[in-house]
Amino acid sequence: MRPILALIVCICLSFTLLAADPETEPGGKKLSDKELVAAKKAVDDHLEKIKGASGTVELVKDEPVGRAMPAFAFYTVRYRQFPVARATPEGLKSSNVFAVDAKGKVQVLTTLPELQKFLKESLPAADSKAKLEDAARLAVRFGQEFHQDGFYKFKLEDDSTKATPGKSATAKVVVMQGGNGTYAVDLKVDESGKLTSLEEKSAIRRGPRPRCQATKLLDKDPIVRGMAEDALLDMGRGAKEYLDEQRAKASPELKKAIDAMWEKIRDRDR
Numbered sequence: 001m002r003p004i005l006a007l008i009v010c011i012c013l014s015f016t017l018l019a020a021d022p023e024t025e026p027g028g029k030k031l032s033d034k035e036l037v038a039a040k041k042a043v044d045d046h047l048e049k050i051k052g053a054s055g056t057v058e059l060v061k062d063e064p065v066g067r068a069m070p071a072f073a074f075y076t077v078r079y080r081q082f083p084v085a086r087a088t089p090e091g092l093k094s095s096n097v098f099a100v101d102a103k104g105k106v107q108v109l110t111t112l113p114e115l116q117k118f119l120k121e122s123l124p125a126a127d128s129k130a131k132l133e134d135a136a137r138l139a140v141r142f143g144q145e146f147h148q149d150g151f152y153k154f155k156l157e158d159d160s161t162k163a164t165p166g167k168s169a170t171a172k173v174v175v176m177q178g179g180n181g182t183y184a185v186d187l188k189v190d191e192s193g194k195l196t197s198l199e200e201k202s203a204i205r206r207g208p209r210p211r212c213q214a215t216k217l218l219d220k221d222p223i224v225r226g227m228a229e230d231a232l233l234d235m236g237r238g239a240k241e242y243l244d245e246q247r248a249k250a251s252p253e254l255k256k257a258i259d260a261m262w263e264k265i266r267d268r269d270r
Contacts (some may be wrong), residue, residue, distance in 0.1 A: 028071030028124070031102055039073040039100035046098070046106045047077065052089035055079050056150075060097075064137035071124060073100045074142070082150050082209040085244060095148040115142055116198040127193035130158045132163035135173035135195070139185045144173055145201050151209060151238035153177035160184075166191045179207035207234045214246035217257040232261055236269055 008184045031039065041060070075098040076093040079086045088094055097109040097120060107116050119139065126132040137156065144154050154173040163169035172184035181204040186198040208231035216228035232239050240262070247258045 011170050013195040029102070030066070032074050033159040035264060037071055038104050042076070042100050043075050043077070043098050044105050045110075047089075050089040050091060051211075052077070052079075052092055054086055055088075055092075055096075057098075059165040060141070060142055062137070062208050064134040065141055068126075068131070068138040071101060072122070072171065073099065074143065075100070076145055076148075078148065078150055081240065082151075083189050084213055093146070095150075095229055097263055099144050109142065112143055112198065113145060115139070115146075116195070119198065124196055125193035126163075126169075126189060126195075127165065129163050132165055132169045132187075132189065132193065133161050133171075135189075136161055136163060136169035136185060136187050139187055140173055142173040143198075144183050145186050147183065147202065147204055147210070148177075148204075150202070151178035151207070151235050153236060153238075154183065157182075165189075175204055176239060177207075178234065179205050181205045207231075208233065210239060210242035213242055214258055214261070215254070217265050218254055229261065229264070233265060233268060236265055239262050239265065 018059060036059075036094075042211075043057060044053070047055060047057070047136070055077045058076050060076060065074060069243050077092065077096045077098055077121060079088045079092070079094050081094050085094070089181075091108065091110075093110045096116070099107040099109065099231040107118060109118055119135075123138075124131075126135040128234045137158075140156070144152075153176045155176045157172045157174050160172045161170065166189065168189065169187045172182055181202075183199040183204055186201070187195060190196055213231045216224050219225050219228070232243070235242075242259050243262055247255050250258060
């Protein structure tokens with residue numbers, strides 16, 4: 001009987017270890033530092049191949065995203081639109097999301113339907129309230145990106161995140177800078193927690209964007225100066241590249257005014 005008992009113990013132990021293996025857990029194993037480096041290189045190589053290296057690439061570090069889909073690294077890839085738009089490479093828009101798995105496979109997402117397709121195929125089953133809420137937060141984070149022009153600042157209204165396991169979930173963000181309004185997503189899932197549909201509710205209203213505001217900081221008319229300052233303050237840190245470009249060709253007096261304006265923006269954003 002002892003050999004049989006030992007065999008049973010070994011089998012039980014094997015199943016216990018398998019269940020604890022992150023590779024078999026819902027969502028997959030979190031990417032290692034080495035895999036993250038490889039993922040960034042895969043994004044850079046892809047952009048180089050399509051002649052899109054002029055875009056700004058940033059790793060998405062939002063915790064709900066990491067919890068919902070740990071087996072992927074996500075990057076935003078943006079191309080400037082104001083005051084002079086940069087050409088976007090074929091297949092991309094001004095604001096995009098790149099998803100990279102542990103093997104370095106890059107998937108490019110440029111629209112909500114593409115995001116929905118990706119999530120249907122790759123999002124682990126959200127079979128609990130917490131998982132479904134994170135799935136909604138992930139969807140609203142990437143959905144807002146398709147409206148981003150580099151000047152919006154969104155804030156997750158976490159109290160509004162609602163989820164009913166086996167049915168649906170919603171999440172909403174508020175425009176804090178660069179305009180006003182809200183953006184929300186509605187997810188529908190089946191009984192197992194797999195996504196069946198994704199819809200957005202956008203009520204975003206764009207604020208001012210760079211045109212000639214920096215050159216009006218020394219205008220003789222105080223009303224014009226005030227309007228220029230208000231517009232730049234509303235743009236926030238997104239105006240940095242524009243201000244730097246204007247400063248590079250400005251007179252010494254205007255450089256001082258631009259520097260003072262940037263300090264006001266920094267103080268407001270702290």
